[in-house]
Amino acid sequence: MRTLPLAAAVLLTGAAPARALVPYVYLPPTREMQAAGLGIAQAAARLLRLGQADDAARLAELTVRLLPEDPRGWVLLAEAQLRSNNLDQAQVALERAKRLDPSNPGIWFAEGSLALRNGRPSEALSLLRRGLELDPKNAGAYFDLGNAHIQLGESGPALASFERASALRRDFWEAINNQGLVLYESGRSSEAIKRWRRVLAIKPDAAEPTLALAAALYETSPQNRAEALQLAEKALAADPNYVVESFQKEQLWGPKLRATTTRLLAEPALKTAVDRANANASGSSEQDGEEP
Structure with a gap:
């Protein structure tokens, strides 16, 4: 699995329609402006929790107009923009937040996660490591760090990062799942199987570890194939996209x-x-022509 919802202390995942950010002339906010801005920010955060990213983005933009020197508003705006995949706009908002609050590790983590989404793993490593200097016990940041190492083909550091993430948060099944991914590619199938069984003890209905375990069991021994077939059918019913x-x-x-x-x-x-999975998979049209 590549990502959680963008992992770290500041949790970012998406955005509203793209809009150019206008320059701001800073005037110290009055008490009334500050109260109004924070109230609007709270309303925007509620809309994000309800999945209404477009409306949340409009309110977040109003927040940063009222309180342009408050980094929380810019982080909120970036989150709303990311919900609609407006990554460039989100980057602008995060950079503004970081200028205002450079010691906030969550902003560094969020930028690292965004760099991963943009296919820039080397940049993500640098940003995440800077954040970890400020907050060395952030499990989500170690998870993203592991994903960056995977993208760079660095299996050893990837495994170490995922193990650190799950040590910090014992029920962090995504990190344990990704340990299995690294171990399997390294030829350590039995260890990978143990990780995926551990994941399913935490999250029994998770499609990804279910199908990965099925594949590993199928390859390991003919005696395991009945279980492998059963697990594969269960995984495809839970998330047909994994057929692609x-x-x-x-x-x-x-x-x-x-x-x-x-x-x-x-x-x-x-x-x-x-x-059935091919008929229901949202990415089924991309299946043909995928390189191994």
Whole structure:
């Protein structure tokens, strides 16, 4: 899995329609302006929790007009913008927040997560490490750090980062799942299987570790194949997108796991489940032509 909702102390995931940010002339806010701005920010945050990113972005823009020197408003605006994938606008807002509050580790973590989404893992490493200097016990930041190392092909540091994340937060199943991804690609299948079974003890209905475990069991021994087929059918019913190889790759599945999964899903006993998943997968049109 590549991402959580953008992991760190400041939790960012998306955005509202793109708008140019206008320059601001700073005037110290009156008490009334400050109260109004904070009230509008609270309303924007409630709208974000309800999934109403467009309305939240409009309120967040009003917040930063009223309180342009308050970094919380800019972080809120960035979050709203990210909800609609307006990544450039979110970057501008985060940079403004960081200028106002450079010692806030959450802003560094959020920028690191954004760099990951933009396909800049080396930059993400630098930003996340700076944030970890300020907050060395942030599990979400270590998770993103591990994902950056995976993108750079650095399996050892990736595994260490995911293990640090799950040590800090014992129920951090996404980090344990990604340990399995690294271990499987490194030829340590039995250890990967243990990680995915551990994940399913925490999150029994999670599609990704269910299908990954199914593939690993299928490849390990003929005695495990009945369980593998059952798990694969369950995983595809939970999230049909995992039938698509390009989607697996987006979740940072390596070539070995993707190839094993392809062989598993070619089993005649899974034909009905695979056909149904292909019909329901949002990315099914991308399946053909995906490189291994």
